[in-house]
Amino acid sequence: MVARRAREVQISGIRKMFEAAPPRSINLGLGEPDFDPPTAVIEALCEAVHHGQNHYGPSAGIPALRERLAERYRDREPATDRENVLVTGSATEGLMATALALYDPGDEVLVPNPGFVLYAPHARLAGAVPVAYSLPRERGFLPDLEELERLVTPRSRAIVVNSPSNPTGAVFPKEIVDRLVAFADRHDLTIVSDEVYEEIVYDVPAVSFWGRTDRAVVVNSFSKMLATTGWRIGYVVAPRPLAVEINKIHYHIMACPPTPAQVAVLAGLASDRATRKMVEEFRQRRELVVRTLAKIPGLSTVPPAGAFYVFPRFSWPASSAEVAGALLARGLITTPGDAFGSLGASHLRLSFAASRDDLRRGLAILAETGRELEGGAAPEATPGPAPRRRAPAR
Numbered sequence: 001m002v003a004r005r006a007r008e009v010q011i012s013g014i015r016k017m018f019e020a021a022p023p024r025s026i027n028l029g030l031g032e033p034d035f036d037p038p039t040a041v042i043e044a045l046c047e048a049v050h051h052g053q054n055h056y057g058p059s060a061g062i063p064a065l066r067e068r069l070a071e072r073y074r075d076r077e078p079a080t081d082r083e084n085v086l087v088t089g090s091a092t093e094g095l096m097a098t099a100l101a102l103y104d105p106g107d108e109v110l111v112p113n114p115g116f117v118l119y120a121p122h123a124r125l126a127g128a129v130p131v132a133y134s135l136p137r138e139r140g141f142l143p144d145l146e147e148l149e150r151l152v153t154p155r156s157r158a159i160v161v162n163s164p165s166n167p168t169g170a171v172f173p174k175e176i177v178d179r180l181v182a183f184a185d186r187h188d189l190t191i192v193s194d195e196v197y198e199e200i201v202y203d204v205p206a207v208s209f210w211g212r213t214d215r216a217v218v219v220n221s222f223s224k225m226l227a228t229t230g231w232r233i234g235y236v237v238a239p240r241p242l243a244v245e246i247n248k249i250h251y252h253i254m255a256c257p258p259t260p261a262q263v264a265v266l267a268g269l270a271s272d273r274a275t276r277k278m279v280e281e282f283r284q285r286r287e288l289v290v291r292t293l294a295k296i297p298g299l300s301t302v303p304p305a306g307a308f309y310v311f312p313r314f315s316w317p318a319s320s321a322e323v324a325g326a327l328l329a330r331g332l333i334t335t336p337g338d339a340f341g342s343l344g345a346s347h348l349r350l351s352f353a354a355s356r357d358d359l360r361r362g363l364a365i366l367a368e369t370g371r372e373l374e375g376g377a378a379p380e381a382t383p384g385p386a387p388r389r390r391a392p393a394r
């Protein structure tokens, strides 16, 4: 009845946890800031709607926003102009349009393991073959360039990178970025760089791929930076000939990005105060989470350098789905690490985009469940579906 691509693609494993959560669970599965967008951005949205900006716009985005975004990228590459920038209906759409513009059937695409849940399905939807490369925790979740050399073949078309990373929180140092650029050059690969968490860093700034090579496509979003996940607005920065091709696909997916949301995020680019405040709060929570996790026997954690996730490994005798299921039965939503690939086995993803109170209570449940699992208790089964609650995370 339906095409094979629809039969074969799956809804992300992250969403399944939400369907099964008991009411009033503590949610450390969220993939979005627990903040409202800055007031100026909300006001700009209302004003745009009230003043008639409710119509189709240019497919690549309104010129003022493209221009402003190009300006932001000029310190990375002085020649960046608005023709390099394409406003999209979220990073998700930007990633999909990029995949459809880049990959031919049978192409191989290197994707991170553990890595965000969209990259491999997008490659498959474009007819390509995802080939997982490791981000081992022993290396601080950074890629092993020697392994990449072993995985690359004449069919390899692109490598997808994500720093700061969902789910690990790792941020690639400049040396790794340089080595990845050299690797891509050597094998004639396009680098698809998902930089949606670039503003959310705690120790050192993230290193963008833009301006380091002319074979990078950067996908970005306002979702995390302005806490506007529900507005569905993002952008792609690409070499001009490729931007033209991605724009064609983007046009066929959504005609144009939402006009009022573009006006609003443009207003949001005038000041980064709200983003900085949000990151400061995340920083405090990161300390709280890392400190608390360190006291739980059976867990080992690499402190995240960016994004708002922590990805501890557990040594309890259970799978990550079983541990997440046992936590869920006690009212704590987390994400099983293997939702992000095989190297996420024996890991959990915890989001600290939740109040400090929820974090304390949630981590107490984790500690208690860990104690039981350490003592050899069989993990409890996941409860049956409960009524849908807050929006699922990514």
Ligand SMILES: Cc1ncc(COP(=O)(O)O)c(C=O)c1O
Binding pocket: 031, 090, 091, 092, 093, 116, 162, 165, 166, 194, 196, 220, 221, 222, 223, 229, 233, 234, 394
């Ligand atoms: C790494 C990563 N890329 C892309 C996205 C999608 O962002 P958007 O809301 O713009 O679709 C997310 C959302 O969680 C993400 O974590």
